[in-house]
Amino acid sequence: MSTIKKHKGLDNTLKVMKEGYLYTTNQRRRLGAENIFETRVLGGKRALVISGKKAAELFYDNDKTERSGTLPKRLVNTLFGKGAIHTTTGKKHIDRKALFMSLMTEGNLKHLRELTRNHWYMNTHRMEQMDQINIYRESIILLTKVGTKWAGVQAPEEKIEEIATDMDIMIDSFRGLGTAFKGYKESVAARRRVEDWLEDQIIQTRKGKIFPPEGTALYEFAHWEDYKGNPMDSRLCAIDLMNTFRPLIAINRFVSFGLLAMHEHPISKEKINNDPDYAYMFSQEVRRFYPFVPFLPGKAKTDIQFEGHDIEKDTMLVLDIYGTMHRDDVFENADEFHPERFLDWDGSPFDLIPQGGGDYYTNHRCAGEWMTIIIMEETMKYFAGKITYDVPEQDLTVDLNSIPGYIKSGFIIENVAEKV
Numbered sequence: 515m516s517t518i519k520k521h522k523g524l525d526n527t528l529k530v531m532k533e534g535y536l537y538t539t540n541q542r543r544r545l546g547a548e549n550i551f552e553t554r555v556l557g558g559k560r561a562l563v564i565s566g567k568k569a570a571e572l573f574y575d576n577d578k579t580e581r582s583g584t585l586p587k588r589l590v591n592t593l594f595g596k597g598a599i600h601t602t603t604g605k606k607h608i609d610r611k612a613l614f615m616s617l618m619t620e621g622n623l624k625h626l627r628e629l630t631r632n633h634w635y636m637n638t639h640r641m642e643q644m645d646q647i648n649i650y651r652e653s654i655i656l657l658t659k660v661g662t663k664w665a666g667v668q669a670p671e672e673k674i675e676e677i678a679t680d681m682d683i684m685i686d687s688f689r690g691l692g693t694a695f696k697g698y699k700e701s702v703a704a705r706r707r708v709e710d711w712l713e714d715q716i717i718q719t720r721k722g723k724i725f726p727p728e729g730t731a732l733y734e735f736a737h738w739e740d741y742k743g744n745p746m747d748s749r750l751c752a753i754d755l756m757n758t759f760r761p762l763i764a765i766n767r768f769v770s771f772g773l774l775a776m777h778e779h780p781i782s783k784e785k786i787n788n789d790p791d792y793a794y795m796f797s798q799e800v801r802r803f804y805p806f807v808p809f810l811p812g813k814a815k816t817d818i819q820f821e822g823h824d825i826e827k828d829t830m831l832v833l834d835i836y837g838t839m840h841r842d843d844v845f846e847n848a849d850e851f852h853p854e855r856f857l858d859w860d861g862s863p864f865d866l867i868p869q870g871g872g873d874y875y876t877n878h879r880c881a882g883e884w885m886t887i888i889i890m891e892e893t894m895k896y897f898a899g900k901i902t903y904d905v906p907e908q909d910l911t912v913d914l915n916s917i918p919g920y921i922k923s924g925f926i927i928e929n930v931a932e933k934v
């Protein structure tokens with residue numbers, strides 16, 4: 515049995531932060547390690563980085579990999595919220611995940627599609643009046659309107675900007691990878707403000723003082739009972755209610771990346787306009803190609819084996835998300851942006867994993883993946899077909915060494931006009 519190759523060093527966290535999305539791939543190459551290598555992170559903890567399709571299969575095997583208790587505390591306090599679904603396991607997880615997934619009805623998804631389409635249409639006049647539009651910022655505001663409406667949450671127009679900014683601060687907090695980072699306090703404060711606002715609406719709904727429509731997230735979460743017949747504590751309920759639309763707002767990052775891809779591959783605009791399936795393929799490729807979630811943590815649930823290596827119970831496992839989607843043995847010519855690769859994709863739950871993999875109901879795979887694709891499809895169709903715009907000189911660099919990934923300029927457009 516061969517030994518696992520090691521990235522030496524007492525704590526490589528700084529190196530991970532310095533190389534960002536490229537750390538895992540660079541390190542595998544440097545060590546000549548195919549699918550697994552050892553490193554030390556987050557205060558010197560031993561971790562095994564696993565990469566590729568087989569690694570994703572291991573990571574999403576609930577008998578072999580445990581997820582609860584593995585997310586860095588700082589990230590839970592900022593990004594997900596204390597007690598959030600991401601931190602649960604076993605029966606509790608499956609019970610609560612069913613609540614999230616019960617929102618993904620055909621009707622609710624159709625409503626989301628219409629909300630997205632209508633909000634972009636309604637926004638055209640505003641963008642026509644503006645000298646320049648920063649798409650990162652514009653789409654976060656628009657998606658905050660879409661997300662709160664879809665969730666049935668009351669968000670007056672004058673509060674939208676504030677909610678969008680607070681959400682962005684929380685989302686940006688994974689920049690610290692769970693270590694001390696500048697902005698931690700600001701992020702915790704942003705979370706507290708949004709939790710307060712949502713908890714109030716949960717309480718009001720339960721008291722019958724406000725009436726969100728049945729089927730919306732606010733209604734369903736406020737009235738939900740767990741498998742023991744207990745309602746959720748109102749704070750926890752606010753936290754998980756936020757988990758139905760805070761990540762929706764994060765789609766602004768994919769929107770900016772999508773417009774960058776359209777700018778760099780102008781032919782894709784025509785294809786989106788002429789082929790009804792192209793917006794889907796294009797959106798999938800944007801989620802695969804551009805940097806968002808770098809990796810995910812877990813630990814060995816029991817003594818396990820991976821590719822002939824023994825892994826002891828409780829060993830930290832890190833699934834290489836970005837690197838897996840950029841491997842040529844997972845996606846052919848992985849470093850090329852090529853939406854057509856999704857023409858005959860087999861839909862494997864272990865290769866296209868920008869929002870996690872495995873099963874929606876029993877694993878921690880993102881509950882909002884279908885929502886993300888729908889929002890991307892409608893947004894890309896709008897920018898390709900409904901308006902014209904110019905892309906001025908700007909810094910379009912996407913620095914893969916920096917987590918989270920973003921376009922330096924945010925992606926700026928100008929001279930917006932409705933297509934006639």
Ligand code: HEM
Pocket residue numbers: 599600601611614757758759761762763764765766768806807810868869870871877878879880881882883885886
């Ligand atoms: C989980 C990414 C959009 C709700 C996750 C996970 C990732 C992720 C990586 C964890 C997977 C794992 O631990 O195995 C993203 C990205 C999004 C996005 C990159 C788009 C920018 C959404 C949306 C929703 C959502 C629109 C709205 C419902 C959730 C929930 C979980 C989750 C509730 C926890 C699932 C669980 O623990 O079982 N997401 N997500 N996400 N996501 Fe998303």
